[in-house]
Amino acid sequence: MARRVSKHLRPARPLLASGFARTEQRRDGAWLVQPMGTGRSAKAYLCPACNQTIAPGAAHVVAWRAEPSIGSSRAVDARRHFHTPCWARWQ
Ligand SMILES: [Zn+2]
Numbered sequence: 457m458a459r460r461v462s463k464h465l466r467p468a469r470p471l472l473a474s475g476f477a478r479t480e481q482r483r484d485g486a487w488l489v490q491p492m493g494t495g496r497s498a499k500a501y502l503c504p505a506c507n508q509t510i511a512p513g514a515a516h517v518v519a520w521r522a523e524p525s526i527g528s529s530r531a532v533d534a535r536r537h538f539h540t541p542c543w544a545r546w547q
Pocket of ligand 1: 503504505506507508538539542
């Protein structure tokens, strides 16, 4: 009988293609982080760290939990938009 390494022992793959989003550890767990370059967004977002608006087209960071929260079927549903320096400070 052949012995095979269980695939369940491997870390979960990111939701998006590798290289597209990176994983960062925060106090409350792992987050996936995707930088958004200038001109990539067409609408304004509210930064949850400083409660200030991120202007349309401004470079910023999109972050979401690596694991879905309870009640959410997909982690991507809970994406948040941060100013780049706010994300760096946010814990
Ligand atoms: Zn901010």
